[in-house]
Amino acid sequence: MKEFIIKANKAVTNGEINLKDLPGSSGRLDLLCRCVNSAFFLSHDMRRDTIFYSVNYGSPNPPVALKFVGSELKRVSPDERSIALFIKKALEKDASELWKESTSGIYSSKREFRDIILEKKNEGKRIFYLHLNGKPLEDFEFKDDEDFLFVLGDHIGIGDKDEEFLEELGAEKISLSPLELHADHCIILVHNILDRLK
Numbered sequence: 001m002k003e004f005i006i007k008a009n010k011a012v013t014n015g016e017i018n019l020k021d022l023p024g025s026s027g028r029l030d031l032l033c034r035c036v037n038s039a040f041f042l043s044h045d046m047r048r049d050t051i052f053y054s055v056n057y058g059s060p061n062p063p064v065a066l067k068f069v070g071s072e073l074k075r076v077s078p079d080e081r082s083i084a085l086f087i088k089k090a091l092e093k094d095a096s097e098l099w100k101e102s103t104s105g106i107y108s109s110k111r112e113f114r115d116i117i118l119e120k121k122n123e124g125k126r127i128f129y130l131h132l133n134g135k136p137l138e139d140f141e142f143k144d145d146e147d148f149l150f151v152l153g154d155h156i157g158i159g160d161k162d163e164e165f166l167e168e169l170g171a172e173k174i175s176l177s178p179l180e181l182h183a184d185h186c187i188i189l190v191h192n193i194l195d196r197l198k
């Protein structure tokens, strides 16, 4: 199982989303939609073995965590607007501690970024923090039967405190490229690395 989590520093936390202005008034929701696209969509197929989390810290009600479960997703299509519409539906629900499903495979909850990562660590998942200045990809060995969580930042990054938290947790800091990439492109690269193990 492959899981990804992104800290969406500015992404909105209610359903008042203008679908014509995802990058602006919605707090870079465009970026989030592209990550969902990269996490799940193949040509004429979906990645059923993937879970993607976004923890939104924008106004008016942070944090709100969203969970997308590949094996349960239905009717979502790859374009940003369609994905944004499903995110809007999820954010229209009042988030509480428990995960609440809005549409098939899409859940919301009132959870912090760190709490989800900690939960995954306790489940025994191998935690990677994707960062330009991490150790090069070539220094790591991946096994097909391992479960992974890959942690990503948005256009702002995850901030010093969350970086310290990951370090203390023993997350492996990995660089995919000598160049700074977009988060959604990192997801594609990670999938490609793991696809090649099969």
Ligand SMILES: C[S@@+](CC[C@H](N)C(=O)[O-])C[C@H]1O[C@@H](n2cnc3c(N)ncnc32)[C@H](O)[C@@H]1O
Pocket: 129, 130, 131, 132, 133, 151, 152, 153, 154, 155, 156, 157, 158, 174, 175, 176, 177, 178, 179, 180, 181, 182, 183, 186
């Ligand atoms: C556009 S970058 C963020 C840039 C932001 N200014 C920062 O300081 O983190 C979005 C995310 O993609 C990931 N990323 C970007 N380039 C990477 C690379 N070369 N290797 C691994 N992860 C990378 C990181 O998780 C980063 O937070």
